[in-house]
Every structure is written in structure tokens, then in C-alpha cells.
Amino acid sequence: MATINLSPPQITFSCRCLSSSSSSRNAPTLSFYSHFSPSHSSLSVSLKHRNNTIKHRCLITASALKNLSETELVPVPVVPEEVSGKLPSDSGVYAIFDKNDELQFIGISRNIAASLSAHLKSVPELCCSVKVGVVSDPDRAALTQAWKSWMEEHIKATGKVPPGNEPGNATWIRQPSKKKPDLRLTPGHHVQLTVPLEELIDKLVKENKVVAFIKGSRSAPLCGFSQRVIGILESEGVDYESIDVLDEEYNFGLRETLKKYSNWPTFPQIFVNGELVGGCDILTSMYEKGELAGLFKK
Structure with a gap:
């Protein structure tokens, strides 16, 4: 396990990934998101590698990713439906800037265009331009490493975490909705139905x-x-x-x-x-x- 500690506050990154497999080993969910713990004072990101092959692949991917400062800043389409046609639908890391070119949020996604479209709908006034880094071999550790490298670079340059990544900030992260109960079609197995x-x-x-x-x-x-x-x-x-x-x-x-x-x-x-x-x-x-x-x- 490799552990990197920085300062200021802790940002522990959690990610969940989509999977088309029906295997119970892959727990598919829809989004990647940052989870923050305000009770600690250091930025800590831990990466675990199952084997040397995965570790080697992640290092290659991370080294191919451009630094945040070297990545081109491109405008975000005004209409959310146009995002998918102008920005990549690949997996990777993205950084969103406001109208003053101030960095507001760094995130990762299995579908960058879809995530940006969702942000544009919820906070259009903050989504003016974006930097995108596509991760060509997007396993879990590689995506985490990409996010971590951009976050580290920004903190080193500015001394602070992007506003959207600060502890307690829920502007950019969809909050889990309350689970509705599943519907039942009948009162019970032994009750005779009057309607087919x-x-x-x-x-x-x-x-x-x-x-x-x-x-x-x-x-x-x-x-x-x-x-x-x-x-x-x-x-x-x-x-x-x-x-x-x-x-x-x-x-x-x-x-x-x-x-x-x-x-x-x-x-x-x-x-x-x-x-x-x-x-x-x-x-x-x-x-x-x-x-x-x-x-x-x-």
C-alpha cells in the first residue's frame, strides 16, 4: 500500500464504478464522488494494488496524464444537451471553472460528458469552462490516481482545496435520495385476485x-x-x-x-x-x- 499525506484538511476519495457484469463482485453504481471527513487535518489518499500488473498499468496511465496547469481550458456548452457532442464521454478526471476562471471543483467520472451535463443543470452559473483529462485505462486505482494528482497540484499552487471539494460542500455532489418502498401488485399469495x-x-x-x-x-x-x-x-x-x-x-x-x-x-x-x-x-x-x-x- 502507498500512502501520501498532505496538508490541509483530509479528503478521502471514494469511488464506485459501473459494471455491465452480473457478478456480485462488481457492485455497479453510477457515479464517482469525493467524500470528505472534516475531523482530520491532513489530506490522505491510499491506493491498494491487487497485483503488480495493475500497479504497472496505473503508473503508465498516471504518467501519460497531463498536469492540471498544462491541460487546455475549454468552454462548457450553455445547453446541457450539447455537452455530450462537444466533450468526451470517456472515463477520466475533470476540473470545472467559473466565469472568472476560478477552479470550483475537481471530480472523476466514468462518463465525463454526462457528469458535466448534470453539473450544468444543477449549478449553471459555476460551470463556465472545464479542463478534462481522459484516463485511457480507467480502472479504479488509475482514476483515483488521476484525481489525486490534480488535487495535489492545485493545493500545492494555491494552498487550498477547491470550494466544491471542501468538507460539507454539497454543491457538486448529488445527495443520496430517500429510498422509496418497492411496490406490491397483490395483497398476498393466498388472496384471490378479482382483476387479472x-x-x-x-x-x-x-x-x-x-x-x-x-x-x-x-x-x-x-x-x-x-x-x-x-x-x-x-x-x-x-x-x-x-x-x-x-x-x-x-x-x-x-x-x-x-x-x-x-x-x-x-x-x-x-x-x-x-x-x-x-x-x-x-x-x-x-x-x-x-x-x-x-x-x-x-
Whole structure:
């Protein structure tokens, strides 16, 4: 383990990454974010490498990344929907500047354009220009190293942390939303339904803007694909309903009935405005292309 200590206040970086795998080893979420602990007085970043191959790859990536001061400052498009066409959708580190060219925030992301678009929507007055460093081999340690190097450089030059990265500042970091309960289609397995299950499904998807049929609950998805879908919806700030297709007590028979209703054989399934959008792969592709914001606005 390599540990680097700086001064002033501690900034411990935590990152979560997207994964298209259904393996439980990869816990896909939507964003990279900085987590701050105001109770310490030194900047500490620790990197762990599983093996020498990963360590060697990270060093190559870090050495190829330009310094913050050497990276070109480019304007941020005024319209959030134009960001994906003018800035990279790659993984990497980014630094956002205000109209006075003052650095406001340093972050990392699996999709730089998507993250900048989200910032532009929430704090447009602070998103005037940006410096972007694409990490060509974006494993977790390499992204952390890229963020750390830019942060260290800025602190060394100015003696302070960017305002958006200061402890307690929630301007740039989406706060976790309160988890809504998952919906149940029936009162219970042993209760006789007076309405066919297919009609209940039809009513549900048509009366709610966004509905996600997943394996497990939104707070504890039971497959990687469902976890990825929940992560995307949470990242986009979508108000959605979730239904556990594995709940045989309150959603008995849902899996087979839903397959027939949607003519879609796998789960998760996402409906928007009563229409099937698709599963994890389609939602992920739309997210990476920056197309979801337009879909959810319809």
C-alpha cells in the first residue's frame, strides 16, 4: 500500500464504478464522488494494488496524464444537451471553472460528458469552462490516481482545496435520495385476485411515468443488471417505481405474466410512459450516449 499525506484538511476519495457484469463482485453504481471527513487535518489518499500488473498499468496511465496547469481550458456548452457532442464521454478526471476562471471543483467520472451535463443543470452559473483529462485505462486505482494528482497540484499552487471539494460542500455532489418502498401488485399469495394480473401490470405502467421491474428491491438488488439499472436511475435523479419480480408472496406469477405482456424474455425491464424501453443493456447504452435526460422529459 502507498500512502501520501498532505496538508490541509483530509479528503478521502471514494469511488464506485459501473459494471455491465452480473457478478456480485462488481457492485455497479453510477457515479464517482469525493467524500470528505472534516475531523482530520491532513489530506490522505491510499491506493491498494491487487497485483503488480495493475500497479504497472496505473503508473503508465498516471504518467501519460497531463498536469492540471498544462491541460487546455475549454468552454462548457450553455445547453446541457450539447455537452455530450462537444466533450468526451470517456472515463477520466475533470476540473470545472467559473466565469472568472476560478477552479470550483475537481471530480472523476466514468462518463465525463454526462457528469458535466448534470453539473450544468444543477449549478449553471459555476460551470463556465472545464479542463478534462481522459484516463485511457480507467480502472479504479488509475482514476483515483488521476484525481489525486490534480488535487495535489492545485493545493500545492494555491494552498487550498477547491470550494466544491471542501468538507460539507454539497454543491457538486448529488445527495443520496430517500429510498422509496418497492411496490406490491397483490395483497398476498393466498388472496384471490378479482382483476387479472396482466391488467394490474398494464395499470401500473400506464399510471406511473417510470417503472422498473427488477430482481430484488431497489435497496438490495439481487443481480448485477438490476443493480446497474437502479444506479442509472438514481444517478439521473429519476422518480421511479420499482417492483421485485422475485417476490413470490406479493408478486406471485409476475415474471411469466410480464414476459408475455412485454414480449421481453429477461429482467430487469424498464417502462417509460407506459412503453417498454428495454433492459439493462439498452438503458446503459442510452445513459452513455446522454440520451436518457430527453427520454425522461417526454
